[in-house]
Amino acid sequence: MHDYDMIVIGSGPSGRRAAIQCAKLGKSVLVVEKGRRVGGVSVHTGTIPSKTLRETVLNLSGWRERGFYGLGYRVKQDIGAHDLIARLHKTLNHEVEVLEHQFSRNGVRTANGEARFTGPHDIEIVSERGDVKRVTGEKILIACGTRPFRPDYVPFDGNTVLDSDEVVELSKLPRSLAVIGAGVIGVEYATIFSALDVAVTLIEPRNSFLDFIDKELIGEFMHELRDRNVALRLGSKVDAIRIADSGHIVTDLSDGRHVTSDMLLFAAGRVGATDALKLDTAGIEVDYRGRIKVDPVTMQTTVPHIYAAGDVIGFPSLASTSMEQGRVAACHALGIDAHAPPEFFPYGIYSVPEISTTGLTEEEVREKGIPYEIGIARFRETSRGHIMGLNSGMMKMIFSTRTKRLLGVHILGEGATELIHIGQAVLNLKGTIDYFIQNTFNYPTLAEAYKIAGLDAWNRMTAK
Ligand SMILES: Cc1cc2nc3c(=O)[nH]c(=O)nc-3n(C[C@H](O)[C@H](O)[C@H](O)COP(=O)(O)OP(=O)(O)OC[C@H]3O[C@@H](n4cnc5c(N)ncnc54)[C@H](O)[C@@H]3O)c2cc1C
Numbered sequence: 001m002h003d004y005d006m007i008v009i010g011s012g013p014s015g016r017r018a019a020i021q022c023a024k025l026g027k028s029v030l031v032v033e034k035g036r037r038v039g040g041v042s043v044h045t046g047t048i049p050s051k052t053l054r055e056t057v058l059n060l061s062g063w064r065e066r067g068f069y070g071l072g073y074r075v076k077q078d079i080g081a082h083d084l085i086a087r088l089h090k091t092l093n094h095e096v097e098v099l100e101h102q103f104s105r106n107g108v109r110t111a112n113g114e115a116r117f118t119g120p121h122d123i124e125i126v127s128e129r130g131d132v133k134r135v136t137g138e139k140i141l142i143a144c145g146t147r148p149f150r151p152d153y154v155p156f157d158g159n160t161v162l163d164s165d166e167v168v169e170l171s172k173l174p175r176s177l178a179v180i181g182a183g184v185i186g187v188e189y190a191t192i193f194s195a196l197d198v199a200v201t202l203i204e205p206r207n208s209f210l211d212f213i214d215k216e217l218i219g220e221f222m223h224e225l226r227d228r229n230v231a232l233r234l235g236s237k238v239d240a241i242r243i244a245d246s247g248h249i250v251t252d253l254s255d256g257r258h259v260t261s262d263m264l265l266f267a268a269g270r271v272g273a274t275d276a277l278k279l280d281t282a283g284i285e286v287d288y289r290g291r292i293k294v295d296p297v298t299m300q301t302t303v304p305h306i307y308a309a310g311d312v313i314g315f316p317s318l319a320s321t322s323m324e325q326g327r328v329a330a331c332h333a334l335g336i337d338a339h340a341p342p343e344f345f346p347y348g349i350y351s352v353p354e355i356s357t358t359g360l361t362e363e364e365v366r367e368k369g370i371p372y373e374i375g376i377a378r379f380r381e382t383s384r385g386h387i388m389g390l391n392s393g394m395m396k397m398i399f400s401t402r403t404k405r406l407l408g409v410h411i412l413g414e415g416a417t418e419l420i421h422i423g424q425a426v427l428n429l430k431g432t433i434d435y436f437i438q439n440t441f442n443y444p445t446l447a448e449a450y451k452i453a454g455l456d457a458w459n460r461m462t463a464k
């Protein structure tokens with residue numbers, strides 16, 4: 001007999017969903033969280049803070065209104081770090097309160113401290129003061145997430161040279177910012193700061209970035225960034241990062257160029273937060289980035305009663321997918337059949353402008369040798385776009401000319417991360433171009449772009 005039916009290590013999206021699912025099934029569950037408050041990376045340093053900062057920046061800068069009133073338009077003239085942080089704290093407090101209430105009303109127990117295995121069913125919880133508590137669980141879910149990758153050659157100081165966990169607590173807005181790593185985090189922060197008129201340089205060692213996104217969208221996105229004076233340094237390896245006597249940060253690039261900035265954000269990936277867990281005691285191995293391998297359907301590790309979910313299992317490392325992985329793990333652990341997830345999930349990149357995509361890119365369709373046609377809609381051609389003053393934004397849909405099935409939807413621009421779900425539903429329900437041709441969409445909406453892009457593809461597919 002164990003103390004709990006399930007012990008969950010970590011209270012991020014996967015841990016929280018798993019815990020509530022266990023409680024709903026009438027089981028006893030303990031969530032162990034080493035942070036002072038529940039919520040995980042998602043609530044405290046990742047998803048919610050970055051999206052709140054973005055929203056605050058767009059609101060205070062008047063970004064969405066500049067199409068009408070010009071580039072000089074501002075809602076608030078002098079935007080400081082305190083303006084950004086104040087709203088952040090309010091949102092985070094609210095998120096934590098909601099989560100704590102969900103836990104308490106569902107009877108989920110929580111323990112504050114760092115968990116480590118002392119046996120396959122045995123967990124030690126070490127509090128900040130060093131007190132140790134021992135508990136056992138019939139099933140255990142590892143939902144410990146990741147932490148930023150911090151190589152030795154980066155002189156992090158928590159003030160001007162920051163990782164992505166630290167940037168949400170910045171004390172002063174820089175006038176210039178170098179961002180190293182053009183992954184999702186780097187691109188989101190680079191464009192958010194650029195919307196505040198900070199001079200941003202985005203540095204990436206590879207010649208391309210966000211390679212999972214359709215190339216045509218990336219081309220359009222790069223054009224918008226360059227138009228806004230975001231300096232893109234692609235194919236530029238970092239040789240060294242130095243602090244100059246002036247206090248500026250100088251990044252030496254392998255092509256001989258130097259980037260000088262007030263602040264530097266290093267965002268070159270994350271590593272599994274597994275080092276403290278003593279996983280070898282439970283018989284579990286991790287890869288070079290601290291990640292755990294699981295069965296993709298059941299979420300079981302190589303030790304069947306121990307599950308892992310969320311960022312610690314690697315791709316796709318999203319809060320959205322993590323939540324579902326946690327729920328599936330809990331269901332399987334408690335005897336409910338697990339099913340493979342639907343084929344297509346959406347990516348939402350909250351850059352300025354937003355990017356959202358689901359299904360196959362044009363490059364993937366070509367690689368597979370599927371005959372296809374494309375439909376494009378520009379937001380500036382929709383009536384809602386006129387009303388909103390949009391000068392940019394596009395939707396691209398790809399259809400099979402053999403089956404008429406929708407193969408992929410790719411959106412760049414305002415509302416992309418919300419709009420994508422229409423396309424996702426049609427994709428997962430195996431719908432065809434007929435859905436877009438035959439259905440009526442609300443007018444005036446940006447969703448009308450689906451109709452326009454559908455008709456655009458249909459005109460070419462039916463042309464004799
Ligand atoms: C800047 C940024 C922006 C992001 N934006 C988005 C977005 O817009 N949309 C999206 O879908 N995803 C986004 N993500 C990804 C998303 O945050 C993660 O996919 C998600 O948080 C992973 O959830 P998780 O369940 O793995 O747990 P995490 O949120 O990683 O939390 C893990 C928790 O486990 C705790 N923990 C670790 N080790 C132990 C231990 N030994 N004992 C006790 N507790 C422990 C940690 O303290 C932490 O609280 C973003 C990430 C970052 C960094």
Ligand SMILES: NC(=O)c1ccc[n+]([C@@H]2O[C@H](COP(=O)([O-])OP(=O)(O)OC[C@H]3O[C@@H](n4cnc5c(N)ncnc54)[C@H](O)[C@@H]3O)[C@@H](O)[C@H]2O)c1
Binds near residue numbers: 182184210238317
């Ligand atoms: N909107 C969202 O869904 C969202 C937002 C932010 C983060 N996330 C998740 O967080 C995770 C981590 O994001 P990320 O952007 O840090 O990682 P990433 O692995 O996606 O990107 C890292 C980038 O840094 C580059 N890089 C790697 N090593 C480097 C080095 N030594 N020097 C310079 N550049 C280097 C890589 O080529 C890559 O382009 C991702 O898996 C992502 O899914 C999701």
